[in-house]
Amino acid sequence: MDIRQNGTKAGNGTNLEGAVAIVTGGAAGIGHAVAADLAARGAAIVIADQSNAEAGAQRLVDSGYRAIGVATDVSLDADVKAMVAASQDAFGRVDILVNNAGIYSTLRPKPFEQIDAVEFRRVMDVNVIGLFQCCKAVVPIFERQKSGRIINISSGVAFKGNPLMAHYVASKGAVVSLTRALATELGPRGILVNSVAPGFTLSDNVERNAELVAGAKEPSVRGRVLARAMTPADLVGAVAFFASADAAFITGQTLVVDGGAYFH
Numbered sequence: 001m002d003i004r005q006n007g008t009k010a011g012n013g014t015n016l017e018g019a020v021a022i023v024t025g026g027a028a029g030i031g032h033a034v035a036a037d038l039a040a041r042g043a044a045i046v047i048a049d050q051s052n053a054e055a056g057a058q059r060l061v062d063s064g065y066r067a068i069g070v071a072t073d074v075s076l077d078a079d080v081k082a083m084v085a086a087s088q089d090a091f092g093r094v095d096i097l098v099n100n101a102g103i104y105s106t107l108r109p110k111p112f113e114q115i116d117a118v119e120f121r122r123v124m125d126v127n128v129i130g131l132f133q134c135c136k137a138v139v140p141i142f143e144r145q146k147s148g149r150i151i152n153i154s155s156g157v158a159f160k161g162n163p164l165m166a167h168y169v170a171s172k173g174a175v176v177s178l179t180r181a182l183a184t185e186l187g188p189r190g191i192l193v194n195s196v197a198p199g200f201t202l203s204d205n206v207e208r209n210a211e212l213v214a215g216a217k218e219p220s221v222r223g224r225v226l227a228r229a230m231t232p233a234d235l236v237g238a239v240a241f242f243a244s245a246d247a248a249f250i251t252g253q254t255l256v257v258d259g260g261a262y263f264h
Contacts, residue, residue: 014244017042020091021243022083024048024074024134025101027056029203030153033232034098034239039065041240043096046087048072050101066091074101074130084137093145096243097138099131100153102171105205109164109215120167127171128178135182135193142191150186151242152179152195156258159197164215172197176254183252192251194242199258201230225260234259 021038025031027049035045035056044066047056050073057069068090072083087094103126135150142148155172162169179195186193200206200220207213221227238257241247256262 014041014240014246016096016240016243019043019095019243020046020087020093021096021098022046022048022087022094022134022138023098023100024072024083024130026098027052027069029105029205030198030201030232030235031098031100032056032059033203034100034236035067036060036063036065037236037240038096038098038243039063039067043243044091046070046083046090046094048074048083048101072101074134075125077133080130080133080137083134084141088141094138094141095145095147096149096151097134098151098153098239098243099134099175101130101134102127102153104155104168105203105209105212107165107168107209108211111164112166115167120170123167123171124174127168128174131175132178139186139189139191142186143189146190148191149243149247150182150191150193151239152193153239154179154195154197154254156197156199156256156262159256159262159264179254180252187251192242192247194247194251195254196235196238196242197254197256197258198235199224199230199256199261201232201235203232220261223261224258228259230257230259 021043023035026035026047039045047053047069053069057067060067070083070086072079103123154175157169158172158176183193200216
């Protein structure tokens, strides 16, 4: 399906019938919420995750959707190439790449001088290099199809510069900048690149990190115009918008979804 010609369907929001979407980090948390939402809008889903990818896909299949799971470490080029090949083998094409995989929920907040280079590099390897490699892997397919959407999950911290997470903040700032650079380079080839920047989100993975929740939940809620906790369901509509025909003339943009904590 050429998503440039796609429209909307009453009662079902954005119609992505016939599209194929890869969602990295899609087995749980924000990634799985995004995958389930895109599936409900008609897309076939490839869940790429380091663990539980097949189980995450089976949850969608059990709900009547088309999905496969591919074990993928996005920091490994061979894994990324295998992910894209599996997508084509299963569904014949790729239309949408959601770069959601990233290291966050397992991080322990700490002053920047206590972050060693090994931990900093690992965050950058997954959050930035992994995203870069996924983009490189799908671009040849998008070029042949003369269409494609890349949607990067960045973070509101890229604009606010939150303390005690210097490596994570730096990585998400890089995602925003890379989104802009790729949009200018890939736009002439019919490929749109945008970013969605959530605020602090109570996903199932994040809720397992008590220290992270204790330090971020209350200040995040207090700083929002819409003063409540954010969940993955609050984010999925923005991703679907960028994947749809409604966003056919939008590229290089970052949409902050945080309940009104940051305006730009």
